Each structure stands twice: as C-alpha cells, then as structure tokens.
Amino acid sequence: xxxxxADDNPVVRAGLTxxxxxxxxxxxxxxxxxxxxxxxxxxxxxxxxxxxDVRMPGVDGIxxxxxxxxxxxxxxxxxxxxxxxxxxxxRLGAGGYLVHGEFTxxxxxxxxxxxxEGRPHVTPGAARALLAELRESAPAHIxxxxxxxxxxxxxxxxxQLQSTVGQSFRSRFRLSTREAEIMDLIAxxxxxxxIAAACFITEKTVKNHINRIFAKLNTTTxxxxxxxxxxxx
Numbered sequence: 001x002x003x004x005x006a007d008d009n010p011v012v013r014a015g016l017t018x019x020x021x022x023x024x025x026x027x028x029x030x031x032x033x034x035x036x037x038x039x040x041x042x043x044x045x046x047x048x049x050x051x052x053d054v055r056m057p058g059v060d061g062i063x064x065x066x067x068x069x070x071x072x073x074x075x076x077x078x079x080x081x082x083x084x085x086x087x088x089x090x091r092l093g094a095g096g097y098l099v100h101g102e103f104t105x106x107x108x109x110x111x112x113x114x115x116x117e118g119r120p121h122v123t124p125g126a127a128r129a130l131l132a133e134l135r136e137s138a139p140a141h142i143x144x145x146x147x148x149x150x151x152x153x154x155x156x157x158x159x160q161l162q163s164t165v166g167q168s169f170r171s172r173f174r175l176s177t178r179e180a181e182i183m184d185l186i187a188x189x190x191x192x193x194x195i196a197a198a199c200f201i202t203e204k205t206v207k208n209h210i211n212r213i214f215a216k217l218n219t220t221t222x223x224x225x226x227x228x229x230x231x232x233x
Contacts, residue, residue: 001116002029004047004072006038006064008056012100016051016077019105026109033057035064042071049116052094054078054085062088069093075115077108083129086122090230095223096121096189111189118223122189173216173228182209183217187226 005016005028017028029045032038034056042050050072054061061076062085068074075096076089086097095115102123103111111121175183178199185195192210196203210222219225 001026001049001113002045002047003027003112004030004032004038004041004045004050006032006035006041006050006056006061007053007077008033009053012053019108020112022105023109026112035059035061035068038064039067039071042068047072049112050074051077051112054080054089062092065089065092065094073115073118075112075121081125081129086126086129090122097123097126099123099125118221120187120189120223120226122187124188127188175213175216179209179213179216182206183213183225183229186210186213186222187229 003020003026005013005020007013007016010033013031013033017031020026021028029047030041032041035052036059038050038052039059041047050068052061052065052068052074054076055078061078065074065076069092073095074093075098076094077098077100079100081099089097095118096111098108098111098121102125114121181199182195185199192203192206196206199206214220214225217225217228219228
C-alpha cells in the first residue's frame with residue numbers, strides 16, 4: 001500500500017512515515033507540506049491513500065480535499081476536531097477523520113487500510129464534535145430531552161442523544177431504535193467488534209442488524225450506508 005503524508009510539521013511527517021513504514025506491505029512514497037504540494041505529489045506518485053492535515057500554510061487541507069479525492073481515498077489526520085471542520089471534511093469526500101492522540105499505531109494502520117477499501121473511520125473526538133453540533137442544532141422540543149440530568153452517566157447521555165436524533169432518520173428509513181443506534185456507531189467509524197462491546201450484544205447480532213439496515217437503506221457497503229445516514233450521499 002502506497003501512502004502520501006501531507007502535514008506542514010516536519011516532525012509529524014517524519015513520525016508518521018516511520019510508523020507507517022513499519023509494516024511490510026506499507027510504504028510512504030511521498031511527503032508534502034501543504035495542499036498544493038500534496039496534489040502535485042499525488043499526481044506524480046499515485047498513492048493508494050492520502051493522509052491529510054487540516055491546517056497548513058498556503059493551500060490548507062480542506063481547500064485541497066476536493067481535488068485530492070479525485071486521485072485517491074483521503075483520510076484526515078489532524079489535531080483539529082471542530083465540528084464544522086469535521087463535517088466539511090466528510091462532506092467533501094474524506095474517507096475518515098482521525099484526531100492525533102486518539103489512536104494507536106495498530107489502529108492507524110487498520111484505519112488506513114479500511115479507508116482504502118471504502119470503510120469510514122472517525123475517532124471519538126471527531127464523533128463527539130459532530131454529536132455536539134447535532135445537539136446544538138436540534139429543535140427546541142428535542143433539545144430539552146438531550147440535556148444531561150445531574151448525576152447521570154455521560155455515556156448514557158450520549159446514547160440518548162444518538163437515539164433521539166435518530167428519530168428523524170427512522171421516519172425516513174424505518175429503522176428500529178436498535179438499528180438507528182447501530183447505524184450511528186457505524187457512521188462514527190466503529191467496527192463490528194466495537195459496536196458489539198458498546199451495545200452489549202454479540203458480533204453475530206451486530207451483523208444481523210447491519211444486514212437489515214443495508215436492506216432498508218438500499219445500500220451494500222458501510223460507506224454507502226454512512227453517507228446516506230449523514231446526509232451526504
């Protein structure tokens with residue numbers, strides 16, 4: 001797998017190159033310090049996946065993204081986790097959004113491979129930012145239901161948020177409460193194993209739910225389902 005790393009920080013570029021080149025089947029074929037260099041390098045080297053920072057001098061990552069996704073799958077790899085930036089990156093075609101400090105080397109390598117195959121990955125910080133924005137934009141009659149109760153488990157509050165916001169989607173896609181919850185987790189980039197752990201069910205049960213979700217959304221892949229669910233299809 002041939003990779004292009006675009007980040008204006010030379011230390012970050014060197015670190016990522018060292019990490020990703022540690023796998024026998026992975027090679028960083030080019031590095032870039034801004035969006036323009038990334039585009040030129042992508043044209044020249046034709047990488048399988050582009051790892052792209054958001055904030056760079058000159059042409060930033062978001063500005064370069066629409067041009068880069070025409071050449072290869074792009075995964076945002078950045079310190080920026082503002083909701084507007086995450087949403088815009090996904091809308092413009094990013095196959096994943098990873099925030100530094102929220103993944104291990106093994107998770108990074110797996111995420112890169114998944115993005116190459118069209119399976120989206122979003123780390124918790126980026127997912128929380130999107131959920132927070134959904135909460136802020138929720139209608140007034142829903143907003144009251146989303147405010148955490150003093151002493152309530154934060155994880156439970158997040159689950160309630162996902163379930164409540166999903167109501168509008170269920171009216172369109174006819175998903176059950178459990179299917180909507182699992183679809184939220186799929187869209188956040190979770191694997192079947194992670195979803196099973198989060199929902200306290202078996203992986204086999206997760207797979208059965210996903211098969212029904214795909215049928216209702218008229219999709220065949222996780223990326224297609226996530227795109228429809230997030231409204232960017």
